Amino acid sequence: MSWLENALRDAERRGLPALRPLLESLARATAALRAADWNLDATDPQDANTDRDER
Amino acid sequence: MNAESGTIAQVASALRSRTVTSRSITEGCLTAIAERDPALNAFITVLRDAARDQAERADTEMEAGQYRGPLHGVPISLKDLIDVRDQATSAASRVRQGHIAAADATVVTRLREAGAVIVGKTNLHEFAFGTTNEDSAFGPARHPLDPSRSPGGSSGGSAASILANMAFASIGTDTGGSVRIPSAVCGLVGLKPTLGEIAVDGVVPLSSTMDHVGPICRSVEDAGILFDVLRGETPAVGRHVPDARGLRLGVLRGYFMAVMDPGVAECFERACTSLQAAGVELYEVDIAHANDIAPIYLHIVLPEAAAYHAATLESHADDYTPNVRLRLEMGRYILAEDNVRGLRGRDLLIGEVDNALTDCDGLLLPTLPIPAPTIGIGSVRIGGVDESVRNIMLRLTQLFNLTGHPAISIPCGCTREGWPVGAQLVGHRHRTAALLDTASAVEPYIS
Numbered sequence: 001m002s003w004l005e006n007a008l009r010d011a012e013r014r015g016l017p018a019l020r021p022l023l024e025s026l027a028r029a030t031a032a033l034r035a036a037d038w039n040l041d042a043t044d045p046q047d048a049n050t051d052r053d054e055r
Numbered sequence: 056m057n058a059e060s061g062t063i064a065q066v067a068s069a070l071r072s073r074t075v076t077s078r079s080i081t082e083g084c085l086t087a088i089a090e091r092d093p094a095l096n097a098f099i100t101v102l103r104d105a106a107r108d109q110a111e112r113a114d115t116e117m118e119a120g121q122y123r124g125p126l127h128g129v130p131i132s133l134k135d136l137i138d139v140r141d142q143a144t145s146a147a148s149r150v151r152q153g154h155i156a157a158a159d160a161t162v163v164t165r166l167r168e169a170g171a172v173i174v175g176k177t178n179l180h181e182f183a184f185g186t187t188n189e190d191s192a193f194g195p196a197r198h199p200l201d202p203s204r205s206p207g208g209s210s211g212g213s214a215a216s217i218l219a220n221m222a223f224a225s226i227g228t229d230t231g232g233s234v235r236i237p238s239a240v241c242g243l244v245g246l247k248p249t250l251g252e253i254a255v256d257g258v259v260p261l262s263s264t265m266d267h268v269g270p271i272c273r274s275v276e277d278a279g280i281l282f283d284v285l286r287g288e289t290p291a292v293g294r295h296v297p298d299a300r301g302l303r304l305g306v307l308r309g310y311f312m313a314v315m316d317p318g319v320a321e322c323f324e325r326a327c328t329s330l331q332a333a334g335v336e337l338y339e340v341d342i343a344h345a346n347d348i349a350p351i352y353l354h355i356v357l358p359e360a361a362a363y364h365a366a367t368l369e370s371h372a373d374d375y376t377p378n379v380r381l382r383l384e385m386g387r388y389i390l391a392e393d394n395v396r397g398l399r400g401r402d403l404l405i406g407e408v409d410n411a412l413t414d415c416d417g418l419l420l421p422t423l424p425i426p427a428p429t430i431g432i433g434s435v436r437i438g439g440v441d442e443s444v445r446n447i448m449l450r451l452t453q454l455f456n457l458t459g460h461p462a463i464s465i466p467c468g469c470t471r472e473g474w475p476v477g478a479q480l481v482g483h484r485h486r487t488a489a490l491l492d493t494a495s496a497v498e499p500y501i502s
Binding site: 003007010011016018019022023026029030032033034036038039040 | 344346349350351354357377384385388390393400403
């Protein structure tokens with residue numbers, strides 16, 4: 001079951017049906033975040049740890 | 056100089072020369088509050104007696120030759136997210152009913168040391184979690200030019216208090232744009248310093264990765280004075296204003312101009328033309344992953360806010376305003392792996408903004424894509440598309456909360472209907488003073 005399906009079921013169980021449109025909107029943002037080209041990939045040999053500048 | 060509507064720098068000169076007294080200008084602000092606040096709802100708590108005591112003390116000190124600096128005797132308001140000893144910090148929420156601050160926030164201690172007069176605590180979007188100031192346990196704050204419009208948010212009461220001459224400046228907070236947005240909407244100057252530059256202890260948090268404290272005021276010079284006071288430095292008045300000729304500014308277009316009210320765009324382009332005529336070099340720069348800004352921001356602000364409110368969402372759920380409660384509840388559904396993705400995306404954006412700033416004095420873009428929205432509307436129509444008011448109001452400011460770069464909103468004229476428009480300048484991290492210099496050079500040509 002997808003994240004959104006789980007979230008909607010839980011919101012319903014908790015008596016928060018008004019969360020539905022917000023969770024659906026959030027799901028679109030989450031999908032965009034996960035699809036971004038800068039995400040790490042365990043199968044990609046380039047995605048090893050690198051030294052990071054102190055932020 | 057109009058005693059109630061001048062800048063801090065102007066009134067400081069008058070106070071020092073004793074042309075005016077702190078008591079008289081404080082009384083002027085308190086009168087404006089009594090007359091206008093019932094319609095504007097800018098204040099949650101008015102500290103009438105304390106303000107009069109502080110003003111009297113300021114006058115006594117100045118008459119004895121004890122001068123604390125340009126804020127001495129100047130009436131200031133504070134967003135009701137900032138602790139003042141022995142006063143409630145409501146965060147505009149019934150959740151905080153009964154709260155009394157045990158101590159001043161660090162920024163309040165610094166304001167007191169500078170001799171500022173604190174006239175009251177201003178209205179805000181509940182827990183700073185919104186851009187319109189309409190979700191507040193105390194009712195919406197209203198725009199002084201038209202009470203049917205929002206003064207912006209979340210520091211809406213702060214901005215309204217200045218525009219309606221109830222204070223000379225205000226201290227707000229900015230997690231996604233909440234100092235800069237109401238500043239732009241109300242035709243004021245609003246500064247978000249570099250992340251971490253101004254102490255946030257004694258300030259109710261929203262998202263610790265992105266919370267900033269910053270001033271809203273009437274001029275870039277005033278922003279500089281307040282910035283120095285808030286970080287514990289001696290403020291200078293009459294700073295040298297650099298020559299605008301030779302400044303290099305990178306203009307952010309693409310994503311940043313793609314969704315824009317035509318009246319706002321017109322004001323911004325006119326400002327660019329004025330700057331070029333003044334000898335400022337403008338050239339276009341890009342943020343390669345600009346389309347990822349909003350999802351990255353959401354996956355950091357939502358879980359951080361939800362974590363802070365987790366206990367009270369269980370114990371005091373019905374004490375939140377409904378919209379704020381739902382957004383906080385939404386944050387509880389974000390997976391840890393997506394928060395980690397957001398933090399990685401933030402690192403990427405920090406680098407991209409640093410790169411855009413290479414070899415230039417600052418970045419330039421509008422502060423807000425729309426003018427003051429009508430209270431109660433959830434969407435606005437731009438280019439034939441309905442856009443969420445919240446999302447569009449955050450669109451141009453939230454990037455610099457993510458990256459921590461200093462950013463300042465300066466008035467750049469009005470739409471044909473008379474609504475203020477703001478231009479945003481962004482500087483190098485940890486060089487807020489240099490940003491203020493650039494802003495002071497630019498200000499005369501665009502405001």
